[in-house]
Amino acid sequence: MNEKTVLFVDDEDRILKTIERIVHRKPFKAIFAESGAAALKLLESQEVHVVVTDMRMPEMTGLQLLREVKDKYPHIVRVVLSGYTQITTLLTAINEGEIFRYVTKPWEKNEDLISVVMAALEHGEKAQAVQPVASGAPSGDATPPSGT
Structure with missing residues (x-):
C-alpha cells in the first residue's frame, strides 16, 4: 500500500503543532497549511487523500475550502475539525462540502x-x-448485442 497523505488546515499554529505531535509515527504522511489558500497550493503539488480543516479561518473559510476541494478534487475525503458549532453552518458544510465526519475542537481524546x-x-x-465499476467501465465481454 502506498503511503497516504492527510492535509490538516487550521489558522491557529498551536492547533497544527498539537496535531503534528498526535499524528507523529502514524501510518500516514501528515502535511499542514495555515490557510485555505496555502492548502489549495499544496493540493496542486501533492497527492492528498484526506483534508481535515477548521471552519473559522480568515480570508477563506473552511466551508469555502471544502467547496473548492469538492469541485477540483472530488476523490479527496473531507473532514471538519472545528470548535464552531453553529448548526446552519454545519448543515451547509455537510450538504455542500459533502464532509465525511465532523470532529469538535477540542476533541476528547487524541485517539x-x-x-x-x-x-x-x-x-x-x-x-x-x-x-471503475461505478463509472460504467465495461467488464467482461465488450461485444455489443446483435440487433437480429
Whole structure:
C-alpha cells in the first residue's frame, strides 16, 4: 500500500503543532497549511487523500475550502475539525462540502481524532476501489448485442 497523505488546515499554529505531535509515527504522511489558500497550493503539488480543516479561518473559510476541494478534487475525503458549532453552518458544510465526519475542537481524546482520520483514509480507499465499476467501465465481454 502506498503511503497516504492527510492535509490538516487550521489558522491557529498551536492547533497544527498539537496535531503534528498526535499524528507523529502514524501510518500516514501528515502535511499542514495555515490557510485555505496555502492548502489549495499544496493540493496542486501533492497527492492528498484526506483534508481535515477548521471552519473559522480568515480570508477563506473552511466551508469555502471544502467547496473548492469538492469541485477540483472530488476523490479527496473531507473532514471538519472545528470548535464552531453553529448548526446552519454545519448543515451547509455537510450538504455542500459533502464532509465525511465532523470532529469538535477540542476533541476528547487524541485517539478520537486519529480514528476519524484512519476511517477517512479507509473510506477513500473503498471509494477508489469501487470507482471503475461505478463509472460504467465495461467488464467482461465488450461485444455489443446483435440487433437480429
